[in-house]
Amino acid sequence: MQELVSVIIPVFNRAHCIEETLRCVQAQTYAHWECILVDDGSTDDSMDVVSAFAKADPRIRLLRRPDSLPKGANSCRNFGFENSKGTYINWLDSDDLMSPNKLEEQLKRLSEASEQNLVSTCKWNKFVNETTGILPRDQHINRDFHHGIALLQAFDARSPFFPCHSYLVSRRIIASSGLWDVSLRINQDGEFFTRVLIHAEKVVHPKEGMVYYRVPQKGSVSQLDSKEKAEAAIQSWESISAHLEKITPNVTYAYIENAKDYLYTKIQDPSIVKSHTSFFATQLKKSQQGVNLLRKMKRKLQQLFSVN
Template sequence: MKPEISIIMATYNRAHFIVETLQSIQKQTFENFECLIIDDGGTDNTQEVIQPILDNDKRFLFQKRTEKYKKGLPGCRNYGLDIAKGNYIIFFDDDDIIHSQNLNTLIQIIKTKNIDFCSYQKQSFKNKIPKEKNEKVVVENTISIKTIYEIVTKKILIASCTVLWSKECFETIRFNENLMYAEEWECYTRIILENKKGIQINSILYFNRKHPNSNTSEFYANNPVRRNSNKDAVLENLKNIQSKKVLSQKLFKYFVQIAYNFRDFNLIDDVFKEVKLSLPIKIYWKFYYKTLPFRIANTRLLKRLKIK
């Protein structure tokens, strides 16, 4: 039987975590899925430890990333997208735990609401896996190109592994394989810019494991590959938003601020170069940037005085 949902999971040297992750997927109350495990050239015994699952549950398929795709998470996910058979796509990481009602809840909502995707909530943990809760589903946000500011600024946060997508969302879109961080932020923004519509619900259906070897931990530890990738993703998002003619002054202000936060003058110059501004407007934004440190310091001072 053709699977309704394709789960795509990139993996790299996670033999110590992945079995627990796959077992949580086996506990899904919605059973018509395939789980594509794409190995990124790992050197540990991942295939050996998951072999019993592969032998006994034909919904799970282990593949090694081919040379057609670049090494890294985006390349593995693109490979998975190219071989996926399901009508819906979801990405899971190889070290997390999935709520048993995850797929069942999402497939019902996405079909009932007739939307392109459904985003949900996650909960972090380090050692002890949180207990599952089955709360009443509440729609928190409607997502479309009209909310692009909230998506880009992450006021509406769409995390990497917390969205069920209609496969049509990836009909002409793939992950940027040159990005090693913030690749989902850049990719998902492009999907929404293509007028795809979705919702975000309140339900916690995913538990992400916190440990020092994750991409996010490496970024906050100032790993140069992750940080440079984030800068590239900033420029890609700016370029894509401008091409759709939805770059508001408010959104451009955000890009200037995020470039400033990197303390990278080249990035700031690239942001200004990417957007063709008239001379008066360019002067205004240059002034805005030059005075930004003083205004940030003033805002912090006022907050401290207000607290006292």
């Protein structure tokens, strides 16, 4: 018996690209899937496009986020999951794409494993308009891991990662790890998949199949161009740190330190850093050490040039 895969897509004003995304789902060589799209209140023609696909293909379903739920992609993902039936879940953003063999290759590897709380990753790369000729990134994390924690530990100083649609996740894991955090505005996928990987007994990575991540346009929510976004980014990484501290106390993750270093250099408002001194403790210590070193060098130079 073939396992059902639920592909869940939040949609907001994507009339210009949602057709391409849906066609990449329909092109999958593994055909036993359902695709659930959840509209977040689109004001363009997105829903007309999706409705036409749903009418022609019964595997595609269009839902609308209830007004009782907060606006945002995370609410749409959670609502889609609650209305899904798949043994495995593939989250897909409305502007990203998958190779035709993505699901088939991942399910082959998953079917070979004896564990039940399983995750599969796959190769990926960025694209702007076309995916033709784009090869996957060569990353040291493109391999199997004996546990999800091992993958989190492999997110080292080279700052590798997998976008959300590269993962195929057992429904059993989500029941344990919990759904998407609707309070987060930035790095929602980083926080969510940290919890998923904490609960993953094994991570398998097929040799074939990949996904394509569309390069965000200027003004993306992920850019730290306001105090609110900076605070939201810190909130997400504080949550990630708390999750891992519960499971592996006193263990340092390069995954988290890389993020802290990045945020520390990108946040322009010093009051934000000052209000999160515990979070930025290592970065502040390094900064102070640098200041002390400069002062020491300055005194040495003054002593040298003041002789005679």
